[in-house]
Amino acid sequence: MTLSEENYLKSIYILQKGRSTGVSTTVLAQYLETKPASTTEMIKKLHEKELVIYQPYQGVMLNENGEKFALHVIRKHRLWETFLAEKLNFSWDEIHDVAEQLEHIHSEKLVRELDRFLGYPKQDPHGDPIPDAQGKMLKMEKKRISQLKKGDQGKCIGVNDTSSSFLQFLDKQAIKLGSAIEILNVEDFDQTMTVKVDGKKLLLSKIATENIYIRL
Amino acid sequence: MTLSEENYLKSIYILQKGRSTGVSTTVLAQYLETKPASTTEMIKKLHEKELVIYQPYQGVMLNENGEKFALHVIRKHRLWETFLAEKLNFSWDEIHDVAEQLEHIHSEKLVRELDRFLGYPKQDPHGDPIPDAQGKMLKMEKKRISQLKKGDQGKCIGVNDTSSSFLQFLDKQAIKLGSAIEILNVEDFDQTMTVKVDGKKLLLSKIATENIYIRL
DNA sequence: ATTTATATTTAGGCAAACCTAAAAAATATA
DNA sequence: TATATTTTTTAGGTTTGCCTAAATATAAAT
Missing domain, CATH: 2.30.30.90 (Ferrous iron transport protein A (FeoA))
Structure with missing residues (x-):
């Protein structure tokens, strides 16, 4: 799984949240600050890898497999955010860019130990729930x-x-x-x-x- | 500065340590697990960016500028190694691969705060000295x-x-x-x-x- | 001093992820 | 319904960092 693929999956997850319809190429491209043509290319690649549901002109949705990967990236992102805020004195607005980089580090042990080190936090500094290793998370009354x-x-x-x-x-x-x-x-x-x-x-x-x- | 460029600079630094002569293309290629042809290409690129001293067939050495960057990558690598060993229960042999990824995260604040969080360590878990923000480090009698x-x-x-x-x-x-x-x-x-x-x-x-x- | 062997560079290609411009499909409007 | 607009896809290019194979330079051996 490349860094780009991870970013696309994560973005589809976030944009799709709540909606029953697929995410459109243009919206996804805007969110990722790329061009629609590039997005179509990547969507086709993810479709071949059986990570998304896609039919031309119909937008894209994660399938079960793709959602699993997306949630794993989101888990890492939010754990790192927590680390940056709680241990390294990062302010709310400084966190995002760095967590965006850290979320792509590959190491199961790292994620597991970071989670333990932080005391198994249930939400990140923005109040968003942190998925557990199985991808489950609290939904909050907010x-x-x-x-x-x-x-x-x-x-x-x-x-x-x-x-x-x-x-x-x-x-x-x-x-x-x-x-x-x-x-x-x-x-x-x-x-x-x-x-x-x-x-x-x-x-x-x-x-x-x-x-x-x-x-x- | 790309991830690859950083890896080449770091590797040249490590291979050059102690020797007065330049690092040969083949040795560098072996160390980085690439082919000599690829290494030549990158050396030329680093030369154009004025990070190394290079004349065809004569091997490559870091110039002052290149050394600064190399030491910064090494600083990050060794700080992360310390973090993994001290805070996340990583054993000696598990550390390397993950630190290899973490060293490429770009954020000055992150490095500064990590250093503080770890108590300004002077050496990493392998006993190697950690360069400070200016690239200075203890040399050890070993x-x-x-x-x-x-x-x-x-x-x-x-x-x-x-x-x-x-x-x-x-x-x-x-x-x-x-x-x-x-x-x-x-x-x-x-x-x-x-x-x-x-x-x-x-x-x-x-x-x-x-x-x-x-x-x- | 030649020849042989090794090291290095050059030339030409490939994959990933981006781009622009043009074509095609879907949607909105007259 | 026909036309215009917007969205999406396709086609063809670019850059980075890698590759193999061939050419050239350097070093070693006879």
Whole structure:
């Protein structure tokens, strides 16, 4: 399994999550920052290796086998993220690029021992669940801040957008995993919310509140 | 800097160590398990990038710039080796393959933080010195067991051969970093040595004694 | 000093993963 | 339904790093 193949499988998994329909060539190409023509090529290769379900013009889906590989890559990615955040003082926005490289290291022992070393964590620093060696993971009861109403309270358990600009914004606002959240007010006009985060009052735009996950 | 370029620079550094002459194409090719033709190609590329000194048929040497990069890769390799051995329970022979992959991860922050996390180690689990961020490292007073004579005593501080068969052999004999070594006898005929290792009497062949480093 | 052997380089190809441009299929619109 | 637009695929190229086979340079042996 090459680095590129792993990236395609992982991306298909992420883009497909929740949807019943296949992932389109163009969407996949955009996500991977390549061109549709390159994507078609790789999809055909993955199809020949029996890792995806594919019919020309119909998009692509992982089959059972492909999902197994995708989940393994995601497991490694999230374990490394945890390592970087907990042991190496990486901030939310610095984690991603490095984990993107580390997820492609091949060694079963490494993954097993890293998991043990970290104390078998169930979720990564973004609040996403970490698949176990069998690919099983918790699904979490989570809501976006934007779904809450005045007076609701909860804990920050993750983010949706993982772009570095958003993660830097969160760092700047001192919003982090575990932060206590309380909704003080929702502006009718533009859904801007006034929120208490670890005791500090903040104003969050709609786009921000849609990208932060909370457990009540 | 590509993964291949990094591997060539590192290998030239290691093969050149101690020698004043350049490293020959064939030797480099063997070390990297490629063909001489491929090696010539890469040497030319590194020469164009001004990382090595090269004239056709005269072998290759690192210039100052190339050495800087080589030492950086070696620094990363040895820090990761230390991490694998100390934190993840890797045995001597399991370390190498994984460190070989990890050394190519690109992130200055990662290296810096890993170094701190490990407590700024000065040598790796094989007893080799770890270059600092400036490429400086301790050089150690070390001798091969084969250079010692009856009655000499010392501590095991490293190995020369890092092939997995040799490292497995050492694990089996319970010879490890820090083991107390005492020479009990040297056989005139074939230089086979009787050695006390941490109190246990062992027989070591010439080829074994040549590949274990000792500090008196 | 030739010849022979070995080491190195050159020439021409191959696979992976990308690209652009053009063709074909699917979808949307008039 | 016919046409226009968008999406997807195909065709043909590029780069990196590898290969084999052949040519050339260097070193060793007679």
